[in-house]
Amino acid sequence: xxxxxxxxxxxxxxxxxxxxxxxxxxxxxxxxxxxxxxxxxxxxxxxxxxxxxxxxxxxxxxxxxxxxxxxxxxxxxxxxxxxxxxxxxxxxxxxxxxxxxxxxxxxxxxxxxxxxxxxxxxxxxxxxxxxxxxxxxxxxxxxxxxxxxxxxxxxxxxxxxxxxxxxxxxxxxxxxxxxxxx
Numbered sequence: 001x002x003x004x005x006x007x008x009x010x011x012x013x014x015x016x017x018x019x020x021x022x023x024x025x026x027x028x029x030x031x032x033x034x035x036x037x038x039x040x041x042x043x044x045x046x047x048x049x050x051x052x053x054x055x056x057x058x059x060x061x062x063x064x065x066x067x068x069x070x071x072x073x074x075x076x077x078x079x080x081x082x083x084x085x086x087x088x089x090x091x092x093x094x095x096x097x098x099x100x101x102x103x104x105x106x107x108x109x110x111x112x113x114x115x116x117x118x119x120x121x122x123x124x125x126x127x128x129x130x131x132x133x134x135x136x137x138x139x140x141x142x143x144x145x146x147x148x149x150x151x152x153x154x155x156x157x158x159x160x161x162x163x164x165x166x167x168x169x170x171x172x173x174x175x176x177x178x179x180x181x182x
Contacts, residue, residue: 007038023082024054071100081112089120
């Protein structure tokens, strides 16, 4: 007998950023977990329909252009790591979107180097976070309160350090989006 998994995120829409040399697992693991939980997942890149190559070679095709995304159309934003954030953090549309998600108190979820995107958007001042130890100084210098933990949740902000933390990260995203405290 086949059973359908529970869908606590039915009707929720998640936006994720992609670009060349994104961290494969940090995009795909949350994508699959959130879809399994009933969410619609939309991937935005600099160009729509472009196939971007992950850090480990896994391809990901963008559904839409970042410039066409509207925060009001989504319930959460996923900021995966890899080397991609170093490029995307320079785009005004990325910074604007992340800032809007934060202002609207929607889930802003960053893992590993994805925290660079939130830093550049100016949304981490006074927020408890974690991230790759390689960006710890950047997080602290942006006014974040650093914690070394698999996942840190501060209101609508979810953060994790690395791919090994993905089970806790995806679970926390789901809990934040359904309004449960983690």
